[in-house]
Amino acid sequence: MSTIQNPILPGFNADPSIIRVGDTYYIANSTFEWFPGVRLHESKDLEHWNLLPSPLSTTTLLDMKGNPSSGGIWAPDLSYADGKFWLVYTDVKVTEGAFKDMTNYLTTATDIKGPWTDPIKLNGVGFDASLFHDKNGRKYLVQQTWDHREYHHPFDSITLTEFDVETMKLKPETAHTIYTGTHVKLVEGPHLYQINDYYYLFAAQGGTVFTHQEVVARSKSLDAYSFETEPGDPFLTNLDIPDNYVQKQGHGGLVSTPGGEWYYASLMARPWNHVNESSTDPRGWSTLGRETSIQKVEWDEAGWPRIVGGHGGTTFVEGPKDAIATEAPADHSQHDDFTSPTLDINWNTLRVPFTEKIGTTGDGKLTLVGQGSLANTHDLSLIARRWQAFYFDAQVKVKFDPFSYQQMAGLTNYYNDRHWSFAFITWNEIKGHVIEVGENNRGNYTSYLKDDAIKIPEGTEYVWFRTKVRKESYTYEYSFDGTNFTEIPVTLDAAILSDDYVLQSYGGFFTGAFVGLAVVDYAGYDAKAEFYDFDYKELGDKALGDGTYSWRASESRFD
Known part of the structure; x- marks a missing residue:
């Protein structure tokens, strides 16, 4: 039993x-x-x-x-x-x-x-x-x-x-x-x-x-x-x-x-x-x-x-005395190399199905077509999957060539149109192609890097983004070679992506946090971004203090 x-x-x-x-x-x-x-x-x-x-x-x-x-x-x-x-x-x-x-x-x-x-x-x-x-x-x-x-x-x-x-x-x-x-x-x-x-x-x-x-x-x-x-x-x-x-x-x-x-x-x-x-x-x-x-x-x-x-x-x-052993994955980790012409079953879109208006997938890449901002409830190019553990890493390789600050592509942690964060490639007047981190908190948007946005070196074809979610907080990292990652000096409060926080200011509080891939082009020029090799790796539910994590919960919230 x-x-x-x-x-x-x-x-x-x-x-x-x-x-x-x-x-x-x-x-x-x-x-x-x-x-x-x-x-x-x-x-x-x-x-x-x-x-x-x-x-x-x-x-x-x-x-x-x-x-x-x-x-x-x-x-x-x-x-x-x-x-x-x-x-x-x-x-x-x-x-x-x-x-x-x-x-x-x-x-x-x-x-x-x-x-x-x-x-x-x-x-x-x-x-x-x-x-x-x-x-x-x-x-x-x-x-x-x-x-x-x-x-x-x-x-x-x-x-x-x-x-x-x-x-x-x-x-x-x-x-x-x-x-x-x-x-x-x-x-x-x-x-x-x-x-x-x-x-x-x-x-x-x-x-x-x-x-x-x-x-x-x-x-x-x-x-x-x-x-x-x-x-x-x-x-x-x-x-x-x-x-x-x-x-x-x-x-x-x-x-x-x-x-x-x-x-x-x-x-x-x-x-x-x-x-x-x-x-x-x-x-x-x-x-x-x-x-x-x-x-x-x-x-x-x-x-x-x-x-x-x-x-x-x-x-x-x-468990039931007559249970029949069921084979299922040990956790909900996911790797997607985008070789299938249809989205993996773990991916979701907002309000509408995944069509060519949003993008295409297959042959080893996901292409998304920039539409509205992440605050948009009508036209949005975002695919996302649930957070299913308190501790996980997610990363993706991105190719994007923006010519306006109104164009963005990267990795997002998302609750709803009023509550999300976004690590993305964009453009500014001073440095050209840059990496920025933004957050929408109760509908109020903050750019965290501003004039210190990270310049992407000339000739760089790809940027890798990684997010590290650690229960109470989470961070973003970037890499120009896919091996050596640098943490972006912004630590975000995970509570902002919770039902309970959203309830304090808004009646819709019924979902949960997602991690996803998104392209924005609210300039209306349909800028496209390519995504490769998405990886979501669960580390467990409880940090043990030695760099490892345990999924086995105690009976108490506070042990």
Whole structure:
């Protein structure tokens, strides 16, 4: 029997929807404004997971151009019934203010790897929609319900609406409230399960921050207001356990093993603090975003589910007795020599798919065509991958010939359009081709080198960039030969790329830090840059002080 260490999906893998089909488990996660939409993994042991192709890979299935940061795909729901996979997903177009304009869609596939059917529009009542397949053959959409009226709480309730499988449409006249949550409010993320004589509703509350929690309610019918809440503590929360290595648990899904054991997959985070900060205020900075945890579940004598180890869960979890060993990479390190005509599965673009407007890949190089700045939410030439460890190095070789300071190409660490940094080749009036480091912090841009920008020697064809991320901070380096690197004298605070920091000034705080390759030409002359031999190498999660790193976490945030 194995021991599973949390998180099972490290780095920005939020809002897990978990199912089992036969002996295989699948998890679908939110992707927000990143394309392609919905992240899928599979496993046979709940411990080792392999990334699958994303289902929403075309603009027919997902059109997010112009979406705000942290809009897009919220909390997809994956289910399996009638011999096929059903995927419900939400595309959120408005994130700030009184309104959450959105559309919920449904697509299906007989194979998890696709093809997926053209989307069916469901409604826009609220986000976090899931599809419940009743044993009697009827189907229902279960969803958070949004209320824009300023004299009501915006998270109104959980609504149930019957779905007609003949017309493949909802029956809005059947919509009714089944649960309003508790006094904690912000009820969302609903999933219904039919177990023995009860319908069990799992729902998140408290907001997807350190106050997050999951509650369970049950009823013997699906009638309005018929669900009663599980007595005692919330099913899952870390609110009252600030020292736990695992934090923010709540929103997620329940799954059973073939042998009848039960597990709950939840979003989680691993915050850290600067050495001069209190460990409780601020609670910490979650630069890896909201990840996915797994907790074992037992049922008490009254038929209520309980987390093994208490409502805060544990870092190390007993694996299933009937687990089938799954082969998966030891970590998430990646090398890309760009020989394929398509992007590696780990790469993502913002809002739109990778097309010739952004660039091309193949024959050993990635070519990107300069468009808008990294603050642009419409036209941007950026490919990026998740930070999935607290300690890693990433580097790339770049060829670029700018003639204007409005043209830039290089390596970026990126959270959203308001929060990022960029080490890049550009041009200035004094030195010609130079290297600069810039940072956008809450939308305020800073050039760090200015008149001390590093001159690129005449005749230099390539510049290598490297970033070294060391949990609380990170730096950039450059090289003109690919062997001897020089550190740029700028140390950046990694907290600026965290959900928690962004939350302080902006309502969109749902993703995580990425490292990526970008070209900017806001002059509008389509300057091109070539990238070669990208390398992302994970060093582990915890520095040991001897130049090495350990991925094995303790039970405490502070050990």
